[in-house]
Each structure stands twice: as structure tokens, then as C-alpha cells.
Amino acid sequence: MRTALTELTGCRHPIVQTGMGYVAGARLAAATSAAGGLGVIAAATLSVAEMTVAIRNVKERTDAPFGVNLRSDADDAAERVETLIREGVRVASFALAPRRELIARLRDAGVVTIPSVGARRHAEKVAAWGADAVIVQGGEGGGHTGPxxxxxxxxxxVDAVDIPVIAAGGFFDGRGLVAALAYGACGVAMGTRFLLTSDSPVPDAVKRVYLDARDTARDTVVTTKVDGVPHRVLRTPFVESLERSRLLRAVVNGARFRRLSGLSWGELIREGRRMRHGRELTWAQVLQAANTPVLLRAAMVEGRADLGVMASGQVVGVIDDLPSCRELIERIMAEAENALLALETVRRR
Known part of the structure; x- marks a missing residue:
């Protein structure tokens, strides 16, 4: 299936694995790209040196194109961009709208730039700045999400911009891919579905918590108590306790993150401010924003579902297996082919 996404990035199938902190490392990205999708390394939780190692690890595993997801508000964003260029990475994706100068530098070097957005006006802005494509995530999606x-x-x-649009939020199978194409998208991006694969590094006990979430309406919740902005996560007793949290819990968590990261309190607060995304937050939320990586790491790396935060799309309620990335992508493409054939039958009646 050839679309603007496959033409732009060189991947075989119009399926993107999104950059998920502590989940989308070299292993998952390489498995996705080798299977014909576009794997993406999540670099926000990696140092520049660790990011470089991950990039080289993917290149050792596959010669298929892949991407790296960056934080545009990071102090070392320009250094990271230069690293991507030097290492020959095909795609740079951004969880936030990248600065105009970062897009220009990447384009000059031949790197495809694909920001993620949650509003039409944001898509229009990055398109005007020269982004090559855009991922549009609806409110069903996991992690930071909109209404x-x-x-x-x-x-x-799709109607507002003239660059390729990739659909995200609520996709897990071939029917969804065909639906996205019908809306005018050039492919789909999936996070939760790739998190729940055998190639995902997430501990089995945490994957089981995801698989046990069968109610698409109740088993996820959008909360602002993780980092101050709307964040769709699995509903757990810990998340419910965060909903009731005040400054004291944020300070305790902040102290834990400070010990882990080696940051001073001043650096911790500056990091929190950077993650505010221009929102008005309380001091508790500023501290919570800064120590969000601890909450993610507790679940995704340490396997502590009882003490961590697990970002999840509503699609978790319809996922009940752990295929490999290759099995997943082949299944999606077969389902898409069948859906297209069914539509052709309808058209001919």
C-alpha cells in the first residue's frame, strides 16, 4: 500500500509506532521498522549519548528507515538535531511543535520532520513553518491528549493543511487504517497497540494490567495531576490517589526524582516550568511535571504498576493479545486489504 507517508519516509506500510518514553527504545523501533512500519525512538528520556547509542543499535538491527522523537523545548534540542543529522536518521518527530529554526535545519539536511499536534491551529502553524507532515492525535489517544x-x-x-496528515488516537487494526485513509490521512500512528506487543520492553506484569483493562469508557482517565496538562492514563488506585494529591505528595515525588536524576532543586523547578507548555500551574503541578519521568519509569521499567503511571489510549479496551510487531503489521495490512475489497463490493452493487 503506497501512500504519501510511505513515499515520504521510505517505509513499506503506512503505520507509525509512536515515541513512548521508556517504551519506544531501539528494540521496539527496530522491530517495527524491520516489519515495514516506521519505528520511532523516544529520546526525551535519554541523554544525547544514550540517544546516539539507541540510534546505532537500530541501524545494526535493520537498514529500514526509522525516526527519533525529540522534545523541542529541551535545552539541548539543537545538539540532538545535529546528532540525528550526523547519524543519518530519516525522520525527526516532535511531541510538541518544534521551533521554526529546528525545522529549517532538519529540512536543509534532508531529514523528514513530523510534529504531533492536537488542534487544527497547531497543524496550520507547523505546516507554515515547513514541516513535511503532521501526526494528528484525537482525544482517544494515550498520554498528552486533547478534548x-x-x-x-x-x-x-486534512482540510486545513496541504501536507500529509497521519491519524492517531483510537487505531489498532486494518479497519481503522482504511477509515483514516477515507478521511484523507496517509496512514496511522499507534502507541498503545505497539506497547502491547511481544517486542515491547514493558514488563509482563504491567502488560497484564493493560490487557485486563476491558472497559473503553472507564479503564482510562484523563487527569491533569501527572504533569499539569491533560494526560490519558490507565485508571489505577495510584492515579486516583494522584487525583487527591496536594503539594506534599508532589514534593516527596520531586525529591525522589531529584535523587535519581542528580538535578538540584533549582534545576528541578526549571524542568517543571519547561514542561508546563505555557499553562498556569500550581507549584505542586510544576514539581509533578518535573518528576513525571519517575512515575513513568516506575511502571514501564521497574514493573511497579502500583506506584507508576501508565499512559494509555482508550483502544486498550479492545486489545487482548501480544503479537510481535511483524505479526501485528502483517495482520493490520491483511485486514485493510479485506476492508478495501469489501468496500469495492459495495461500490459495484
Whole structure:
């Protein structure tokens, strides 16, 4: 299946594995790309040196194109961009709108730039700045998310910009891929579905918590108590305790993160401010934003589902298996082919 996404990035199938902190490392990205999708390394939780090692690790495992997801508000964003260029990475993705100068530098070096957005105006902005494509995530998606459903946001963005649009939020199978194409997208991006694969490094006990979440309406919740902005996560007793948290819990968690990261209190607070995304937050939320990596790491690396935060899309309620990335992508493409054939039958009647 050839679309603007496959033409732009060189991947065989129009399926993107999103950059998920502590989840989307070299192992998952390489498995996705080797299977024909576009694997993406999540670099926000890596140092520049660790990011470089991960990039080289993927290149050792596959010669297929892959991407790296960056934080545009990081102090070392420009250094990271130069590293991507030097290492020959095909795609740079951004969880936030990248600065205009970062897009220009990447484009000059031939690196495809694909920011993620949650609103039409943000898509229009990055398109005007020269982004090559955009990932549009609707409210069903996991992690940081907005209030507008994919079925409404996606056509708005497709109609508003003249660059390829990749749909995210609520996708897990071939029917969804065909639906996204019908809306005018050039492919789909999936996070939760790739997290729940055998190639994902997430501990088995945590994967089981995801698989046990069968209610698409109740088993995830959008909370601002993780880092001050809307964040869709699995509903757990720990998350419910965060919902009731005040400054004291944030300070305790902040102290834990400070010990782990080696940051001073001043650096911790500056990091929290950087993660505010221009929102008005309380001091508790500023500290919580800074120590968000601890909450993610507790679950995704340490296997402590009882003490960590697990980002999740609503799609978790319809996922019940752990295929390999290759099995998943082959299944999605077969389902998409069948859906297209069914539509052709309808058209001919």
C-alpha cells in the first residue's frame, strides 16, 4: 500500500509506532521498522549519548528507515538535531511543535520532520513553518491528549493543511487504517497497540494490567495531576490517589526524582516550568511535571504498576493479545486489504 507517508519516509506500510518514553527504545523501533512500519525512538528520556547509542543499535538491527522523537523545548534540542543529522536518521518527530529554526535545519539536511499536534491551529502553524507532515492525535489517544475526538479533528486538519496528515488516537487494526485513509490521512500512528506487543520492553506484569483493562469508557482517565496538562492514563488506585494529591505528595515525588536524576532543586523547578507548555500551574503541578519521568519509569521499567503511571489510549479496551510487531503489521495490512475489497463490493452493487 503506497501512500504519501510511505513515499515520504521510505517505509513499506503506512503505520507509525509512536515515541513512548521508556517504551519506544531501539528494540521496539527496530522491530517495527524491520516489519515495514516506521519505528520511532523516544529520546526525551535519554541523554544525547544514550540517544546516539539507541540510534546505532537500530541501524545494526535493520537498514529500514526509522525516526527519533525529540522534545523541542529541551535545552539541548539543537545538539540532538545535529546528532540525528550526523547519524543519518530519516525522520525527526516532535511531541510538541518544534521551533521554526529546528525545522529549517532538519529540512536543509534532508531529514523528514513530523510534529504531533492536537488542534487544527497547531497543524496550520507547523505546516507554515515547513514541516513535511503532521501526526494528528484525537482525544482517544494515550498520554498528552486533547478534548476533540479523532473523527472530528482529523478531517478538520486534512482540510486545513496541504501536507500529509497521519491519524492517531483510537487505531489498532486494518479497519481503522482504511477509515483514516477515507478521511484523507496517509496512514496511522499507534502507541498503545505497539506497547502491547511481544517486542515491547514493558514488563509482563504491567502488560497484564493493560490487557485486563476491558472497559473503553472507564479503564482510562484523563487527569491533569501527572504533569499539569491533560494526560490519558490507565485508571489505577495510584492515579486516583494522584487525583487527591496536594503539594506534599508532589514534593516527596520531586525529591525522589531529584535523587535519581542528580538535578538540584533549582534545576528541578526549571524542568517543571519547561514542561508546563505555557499553562498556569500550581507549584505542586510544576514539581509533578518535573518528576513525571519517575512515575513513568516506575511502571514501564521497574514493573511497579502500583506506584507508576501508565499512559494509555482508550483502544486498550479492545486489545487482548501480544503479537510481535511483524505479526501485528502483517495482520493490520491483511485486514485493510479485506476492508478495501469489501468496500469495492459495495461500490459495484
Amino acid at each position: 476533540v475526538a479523532t473523527t472530528l479533528l482529523l478531517p478538520q486538519v
